[in-house]
Amino acid sequence: MPDEAGSRLPEILFAQASPRSVGGTSLFEADDVTVGQAADYTSEDQVVAAAEERLTRAGFRVLQRSPQTLNIAGPPALYQEYFGTRLVTQERRVVKPGAREATATFIDSPDTDLPGLISTDGTPAGDVLEGVAIEEPVYTFQNATPPKVNYWHLEVPDQVAALLGANRAHQNGIKGNGIRLTMVDSGWFRHPYFVARNLNGTVVLGPGANNPAGDESGHGTGESANAFALAPGIDFSMVKANFVNILGAFNTAVARTPAPQIISNSWGYDVRDHPLSAIQRALAASVALAAANGIIVVFSAGNGHHGFPAQHPLVIAAGGVYIDQVGNARASDYASGFASRVYPGRNVPDLSGLVGLRPRAAYIMLPVQAGCDIDLDLGNGAAFPNGDETAPDDGWAAFSGTSAAAPQIAGICALIRQTQPNLNLRGMRNALTRTAKDVTTGTSNPASGGHPARPGFDLATGWGLADAQAAVHAAVPAAGGPAAYARGSDRHVFYRGADNLLRELWWSPATGGWRVGDLGATALGIPASGNPAAYLLGDSQHVVFRGTDGRIRELWWSPASGGWRTPGLDAAAHGLPAAGDPHGYVLGDSQHVVFRGTDSRVHELWWSAATGWRVGGTSAVAQAVPAAGDPFGYVLGDTQHVVYRGTDGRIHELWWSAPTGWQRGGLDAVAQGIAAAGDPQAYVLGDSQHVVFRGTDSRVHELWWSAATGWRVGGTSAVAQAVPAAGDPFGYVLADTQHIVYRGTDSRIHELWWSAATGWQRGGLDAVAQGVAAAGDPQGYVVGDAQRVVHRGTDGLLNELCWTAARGWYIGDL
Missing domain, CATH: 3.40.50.200 (Peptidase S8/S53 domain)
Structure with a gap:
């Protein structure tokens, strides 16, 4: 119970007086003050000056002026007289040094519901002060x-x-x-x-x-x-x-x-x-x-x-x-x-x-x-x-x-x-x-609470014991990427740091949060240039990238490998200097990596268990138009397809089947009327192929193929794209719906999506992504029935936008 005995009050009472906040809401009515709201609870200079003058004239000592409060001191009787209140004391439970549980004396004004708040309503300073907070034992x-x-x-x-x-x-x-x-x-x-x-x-x-x-x-x-x-x-x-x-x-x-x-x-x-x-x-x-x-x-x-x-x-x-x-x-x-x-x-x-x-x-x-x-x-x-x-x-x-x-x-x-x-x-x-x-x-x-430690995050140690050197290495901002995929219920994101070394972030249900993977230790000493690409072959993970020496390199991982390793692709690629970033994909049990060489041709490296890494056959195809950008490879059934932007500003295709080998595809003719400003990306929905790219009109365009129709111009161009594209789009499939994400000229991530019932339309990601400024192009992927879109922000940090049927789009914890 409160004790009104004046003998228990200190000779001098310290407090914080809050001049009226510029945002119009009292500091003492705020449930939570975020970074974005902090300035709303500061005060105008003339209001602070008026409050300081009145408090000083009343006999308070103003010890300090901060952007949000005035630190004041005075005898308890002065507070009671000036603010028309009474002060009481109360013993409350505290934990003192040495983890000793004890009690301490707190001072309160029973005129307000908020503990420790003195109301200024109806006082001589009520027009410039919104309340006074009494200091407490700490x-x-x-x-x-x-x-x-x-x-x-x-x-x-x-x-x-x-x-x-x-x-x-x-x-x-x-x-x-x-x-x-x-x-x-x-x-x-x-x-x-x-x-x-x-x-x-x-x-x-x-x-x-x-x-x-x-x-x-x-x-x-x-x-x-x-x-x-x-x-x-x-x-x-x-x-x-x-x-x-x-x-x-x-x-x-x-x-x-x-x-x-x-x-x-x-x-x-x-x-x-x-x-x-x-x-x-x-x-x-x-x-x-x-x-x-x-x-x-x-x-x-x-x-x-x-x-x-x-x-x-x-x-x-x-x-x-x-x-x-x-x-x-x-x-x-x-x-x-x-x-x-x-x-x-x-x-x-x-x-x-x-x-x-x-x-x-x-x-x-x-x-x-x-x-x-x-x-x-x-x-x-x-x-x-x-x-x-x-x-x-x-x-x-x-x-x-x-x-x-x-x-x-x-x-x-x-x-x-x-x-x-x-x-x-x-x-x-x-x-x-x-x-x-x-x-x-x-x-x-x-x-x-006596909470137990366990694998992953817990209430005993948080994420665990700090590791200074690892934290310094992980703090390097992203300069390239990201590349991402799901491996079962685990998620993996790879990117190039500003120090040109590759890094990995991974998430699993067991950890309950994102962790720095051990790829970085393997990648030390192998500087990268550009953006990495990543893919899965069975249980093994693969990351390919262009080194600063202009060669294509690979890092790979399997459950039996004992961590990330550098295998034989490097040797196979040694004679093929690269001018751009590679892309990797899998056909059956074989791996394929395609890239643009310094000769402006599309080159392929491929791997099988029987042969190891070898130079593929794309180089031998009569590529009528040299490549101006990075190629993208994908698989439809048992056929391979590589699309790229030529020096003529058009999208071109190379394709492979077992009976024919590599040859030029039919996409070229359809794409002639649509000038490309960026590199294409492709995906497959059922038995149809879809190629998306940014045109010179800054719109997202689509070319699509089915066995019945051949290559045709798709419907994305007709959608009202509220914000023009500034980077290369990325498309992917969730069940029977198509999704295309891209970076707009407003540095935000935008979405177009398609279903058989609706056709192409603008997606709901746009509103969620407004607070996350993007510096790089996004990549989307699917985990179960959830969508994940990752991109590099203007602050050098990676960001994730997530969608589930239950929640819609929301900002993830990457």
């Missing part, structure tokens, strides 16, 4: 050489860096050099550990904090060593927080000039259900604005907490994995894992760093200010695991918690940011989570 998630102790623990920097896969990145000069990483924590003491390693930092005081040279808690100093272990080259700063005015400290970090690129936070609220309190809503809006400005925000998941803002969708949430002395990994039972009830569909953590076990997670020996709170608490004379067996004034303490995981993950973000300075939050999260090492044993903290 808790940390917790000589130059460390002391020797007789239990298994990790030391910084070497063991932490090695177990998180950072050593190889460091050897390649990737150390987070110059990346601005800011922590919001208890302070930073320049310990001899940092001095000996020439690790430097700047301390900035948050509103209400003091003593910039000291760290009375020790928490911030110790956890900063985790960030430095992963990224010793960072431009480090610490915002020393007053933990009863935490949003002011976070806003101080966001407002630094130049702005931080990464903010690491090892603290948070325990929020298990709706609603967010007033101050939590204000903090959520500040997180969204930071993300909208390109700052990567990392938060600890909690140590038995349902950590907030860790559960905010625009945050990277760090959980915990414990590795024992023989290298076995399991979920830390000290670290939180949970499904958010505040943000449905948001699961925490995203991935994990290194965290110890209950009862105290005494796991990583970290430097702290001698005699600080943590030094005294853990150096209590008790044997491990109830103490750390160090002296209470030696400046070292063994601790971890997800407080350690957050700066570890933030440090890996700094490595990625060094190599990919323009990578956005989605790209950063993908690089981290899709390369994390799966952890399949152990459970998370029982206070947060």
